[in-house]
Amino acid sequence: MSELPALRVLVVEDHPVNRGLLARQLGLLGCQVEAVADAETALEAWRRSRHDLVLTDLNLPGIDGAELVRRLRSETADRGEAPVIIAITGTWEPERQAPLQAAGVDQILVKPVDLHELRAILMRWQEGEPDRVPKAIAKPVQPAALPVAFDRRVLSELLGEAAGEDSRRLVQLFLDNAMQGLAEAEASLADRDRERLRQFLHRQRSAAAAVGALGFVDQVLGLELALREGDWDTLERQWPRLHEALSSLERMLRGRDAKETAMSSRGTHVRGRD
Known part of the structure; x- marks a missing residue:
């Protein structure tokens, strides 16, 4: 399934299980992955490596995911090197779409993210034909x-x-x-x-x-x-x-x-x- 070797991806997720799972999925897809646990470390990693794509959780310790997105957009506004930024969240409320898009989020995914769907999404971004609407990859589990x-x-x-x-x-x-x-x-x-x-x-x-x-x-x-x-x-x-x-x-x-x-x-x- 390794078909995305050109993509350098930064994963920002504080829970080690979700972070490890996303990193493994992206690795299986052939991406070059750097995974970090908080926004401050993510900003340092971005400044050092200039990743093509950032996958960030929204509920992060300290600086939250939305603020991380704003800072990334601010830093790259005049450089023409803005990454694709995809927010990942455990729950999705439609009213969050507009504020996140205003912050600079390109797409919103609900975790856990299906491997084949993740591949399809990244392929669309790589080919310049993204689907920019929030997309629930996994439905919330009900009792x-x-x-x-x-x-x-x-x-x-x-x-x-x-x-x-x-x-x-x-x-x-x-x-x-x-x-x-x-x-x-x-x-x-x-x-x-x-x-x-x-x-x-x-x-x-x-x-x-x-x-x-x-x-x-x-x-x-x-x-x-x-x-x-x-x-x-x-x-x-x-x-x-x-x-x-x-x-x-x-x-x-x-x-x-x-x-x-x-x-x-x-x-x-x-x-x-x-």
Whole structure:
């Protein structure tokens, strides 16, 4: 699938799962990829390398994605070297289109981004025939559409034939990051810090959806609803379910690893007898 070797792409995404997934997808497409976690580092990278295309998340720590876009446009206004800038977001509200376009965003994608659709979009930009309207690559996951706690097909579809070990690594990365963030989020819950809780839930829901951790997504959706309504009793009562969802996913990974190890051992034993 490597067909875009001329494109130098800067990925700006604070969550390591989404950042790693996008970088891997772009690498599979033949792009030269630099991936960073915040806007300040992105500006430094852009000044150093002058990328052809910037893919930036909107919810970044410090300087947000929209401000990053404005600064990039300001720096390149008189140089004739403006990159294509595509905003990526975990949720899409149509009313955000006009402000983002005014900031200088060329296109808006909803993550996780399908590999084949991403290829088609980049090909259109490379060929000078872009589709400049916001495009939802993946529909938001709804509770009624969650038949399983974990769906390994999600990463298979996002990475294509190259999934393999990448899937295992990304799921483990999601688990590690979510578990590390829970303690800080629980302190925010105790302090009733609405904004920090919102950021944590949004950030982890996006990554969970990308790796197929649908049970975790289901729990986060319920907590986000309670947070919007200011229902702190429900938040405190349902919060332990996040731990349960992560523990369930961790057990599933351990069980799958044990099964694969056993199958590999049996295969080696059988070959040894031949």
